[in-house]
Amino acid sequence: MIDPAAAAEALAPGFTTAVPDATSVARLADAGLRYALVDTSDPAAWADWLRADDRGFLQPTRDEKDFEISRAGIGYRRTIGVYDDSLTVDAAVPVATVDSWPAELTIPGSTIETPRTLTSWAISSVTVAPTHRRRGVARNLLEGELRTAHALGFPMAMLTVSESTIYGRFGFSPAALATDWTIDTRRARWIGPEASGRVEFIGIDLYRQELAELHDRVRLASPGEIDVWPHRWDQLVGATEPDASRTKQLRVVRHTDTFGATRGLALYRVTGGEPDFSQHVVEVERFDAETPDAASALWRYLLELDLVTEVKAHLRPIDETLRWQIADFRSAEVKTWEHQYLRVLDVAAAFSARSYAAPGSIVFSVSDGLGYAAGTWLLSVVEPVETETESLRATVTKLDAAPTGIPTLTLTANELASLYLGGVAATTLVDAGCIAERTPGDAAIADGILRAARAPWLSVWY
Ligand SMILES: CC(C)(COP(=O)(O)OP(=O)(O)OC[C@H]1O[C@@H](n2cnc3c(N)ncnc32)[C@H](O)[C@@H]1OP(=O)(O)O)[C@@H](O)C(=O)NCCC(=O)NCCS
Incomplete structure (x- = not known):
């Protein structure tokens, strides 16, 4: 461990x-x-x-x-x-x-x-x-x-925050959103693919062990995720409060692929049932899937449970695949939250660490009340010469003034943080009046470079 x-x-x-x-x-x-x-x-x-x-x-x-x-x-x-x-x-x-x-x-x-x-x-x-x-x-x-x-x-x-109005003044801003789902299972007929592998119940102790291993892999596929400390998992499975009623209600199903390897885990509780035992609610406490098959198998299992009329799931990604796997879009109410807040302290180190969707250059003209990110920054992404599989990296240089002829965004440290994970579009922030582009079209060019392949997501509170 x-x-x-x-x-x-x-x-x-x-x-x-x-x-x-x-x-x-x-x-x-x-x-x-x-x-x-x-x-x-x-x-x-x-x-x-x-x-x-x-x-x-x-x-x-x-x-x-x-x-x-x-x-x-x-x-x-x-x-x-x-x-x-x-x-x-x-x-x-x-x-x-x-x-x-x-x-x-x-x-x-x-x-x-x-x-x-x-x-x-x-x-x-x-x-x-x-x-x-x-x-x-x-x-x-x-x-x-x-x-x-x-x-x-x-x-x-x-x-992450319990009040969203506090941290902007310190340069923090949301960079990954999350969604909460309430699904009417009488309307949400499964139309997704037939998953391979199998779904089976496992005990909470085995779940605790496999969850840590699985999450340590799946977190690497979503910008915005963090490594989770063991105590958080202990709290989730009720190891720190074994006698609590919540702990006693927990159930776990696991998806294994055709080779028997664990690819998905769902932790849930069943509550309610009134008035005639047919209307239970499933609260999905955690849902991790390493493959599309695992996600399909576990979602289908949850949606087709007998004597259940509602499934609730918290902190899901905004590009949740389930949206496209149910017959009735409107069977699911989806609430969007801002979740992972970032604050850039070193522009060059942060932006030269991530990779980019396309080659090109952008200038960020950043104001920062606390100073850390302030300045004019040239981000240049060049095609790797060595190998086609190498990812696109940027060199980041601090300039005395914005050069001409390069797409330029004027923004604060807050918007810079929101752009960092590639899930918030510069065009949206321009339209919202939060940032300015020097020439019309600069933000669209920046989006083509900054965009992440997967919507950023964070699946825990911390
Ligand atoms: C939120 C909390 C930490 C603020 O502490 P505080 O010492 O009163 O805050 P400060 O006096 O340092 O205020 C700093 C700034 O935040 C603002 N602020 C403070 N509490 C705020 C709130 N609840 N909502 C919005 N703004 C708030 C202040 O107006 C001040 O703004 P300014 O400096 O720009 O004028 C405190 O109220 C608290 O502990 N709340 C309960 C726990 C909590 O919500 N923690 C946040 C965890 S994410």
Whole structure:
């Protein structure tokens, strides 16, 4: 099994103990607050930090056993607390929290066979106690994270959000969308292909093991996905709360190909049934498929379950194939979310890491309130000379001024982040008034270069 602490340390040696950001330390000290690294090897300090995190996310308080499980699971992260030492009660419980770790972001050009990832700074657990809100604490947390990531040489920061209105001001913007599905199975007749292989029930322990292996492959086929830490899977299968009613309802089906290899896994729960036991709802908690056959087999299984009238699935890709495999388009209600947020910290490193759909050049004229991505950047993608199978890479050069004769987009760091994974079209952002093209048609040329082969997607929260 992957050791997340060792994996993170290998990606960014010393990241957990790098000094707390001096600017945030000073600014919060001026506000009477202490910004500090939490010693996660200290169970009491960890428990206090997690109490604050749970309180911030409106979660129930955990017990001592849960504190230790989570410390073992995510205590390897760089963990920051902001403390108000003037409190007379529970001053050891921070009034604000954040944590971060290096994670592998799948980028355009990646496939299972030829992975391409960008080691990025993942940020989570951003909370500020209701008693200390709207005093600039979150600003110091976020700006502190960006300064730290930049100082450590990370080209990208990333997060998922519980409130979409907060992070734009720090240069984050959605780069991968996700969809939630509610399917009326009485209308959604399967018209997709007959899948080969077989679908069978497996137990939750085997699922937990096979899921980690399967996801570590399938994540490489979708720009926007990240490597998932073992504790997240433990939470999904209920290993951290074995007695919860949700855990007891979980069922797993597996698709194996004609050679017996696992190609797909679906984790689901069945609820409801009222009033006559014929109207159950299937909640798909997770659905992973490595091949079109696996996706077809598992979706068909779910849609054709007896005594079920509705299937719900969360965090699916926007180009979900199921849309084209049901007889009635309108049997499915699909809600679109913004999900994977990115923040470019190093334009040259980030844009020279991914691959491109076509040769050509673009100039990005970027403004950035925090400075990291600001400047005029020439991105040149040339046809590889060595071999036809080599992917198209870019050289990225900072210029003093925009040259003439090259398609030029004027944008902020936010739109630059949205364009990065190749799933948000520059033409859309021009039409939306978010970015400007110097000459009509520049954005269309940029799209031809930037477009990703698959719609970017992220299948987890973090
Ligand atoms: C969201 C939260 C972190 C904000 O903390 P805070 O310390 O009050 O934020 P700050 O005072 O530093 O505000 C920073 C900026 O964000 C804005 N802001 C703060 N909370 C916001 C909210 N809920 N929605 C929109 N904007 C918000 C502020 O207006 C301020 O903007 P400005 O600097 O451009 O004027 C805090 O309210 C919280 O913990 N909420 C519950 C948990 C949560 O939602 N966490 C986010 C996880 S993704």
